[in-house]
C-alpha cells in the first residue's frame with residue numbers, strides 16, 4: 394500500500410498528499426528573495442544613519458564658516474564711504490570742523506556698532522558745496538592736529554609744525570601734506586572714505 398495515496402479519495406481518483414516534514418526555513422533553508430530584502434533593509438538603514446550623522450556636521454561647518462563667507466565691512470557703504478556730517482554743519486565761511494568717524498565694524502566673528510575709526514577735519518570751500526576732508530593724524534610722527542582760527546592753519550604742537558587750509562605744508566618738518574580723504578556730498582550729507590596712512594614717508598601709503 395502506497396502511504397502517499399489517500400485511500401478515502403474517490404475510487405479511481407486517488408489524491409496525493411505531501412510527506413510530512415520540516416518547512417524549508419525551519420530546516421535551515423532560505424526563503425527565495427530574502428537576501429535581496431535583507432540587503433535593501435541594511436542599505437537604507439545605513440543610508441539613514443549616515444544622513445542623521447552628517448547633517449548636523451554639515452550644519453555646524455556652515456555655521457562656523459558663515460562669518461567668513463559673509464562680506465567683511467568697515468561700515469558705511471560697499472564703496473567704503475562713511476557718513477560723517479550734514480553739509481549744513483559746515484560753516485559757509487570755510488572754518489574747518491572736526492568730526493569723529495564712526496561705523497559699524499564687522500569681521501569674521503565680531504560685530505561692533507558705531508565703532509570709532511578716527512577723526513577728520515571737514516573744510517567747506519567758501520561759497521560752494523565743495524568739501525575737503527583731512528585725516529587729523531599728522532603724517533610726520535602721528536600727533537593729532539588742531540585748527541587755529543587766528544592763523545587759519547592746522548597746527549601740530551608736537552614739533553610746532555603747521556599746514557595751510559588746503560592741507561599743504563608750512564614747513565618741511567612733516568614729509569608730506571595733510572592726508573586728504575575722498576569726499577562725497579549725498580542728499581545734503583558729507584560722506585568720507587576714511588583711511589589711515591603710514592607716517593614718516595613722502596608717499597601717501599594706506600595702512601592695510
Ligand code: FES
Pocket residue numbers: 531532533534535536549551552553554566567
Ligand atoms: S608729529 Fe606732526 S610735525 Fe611731527
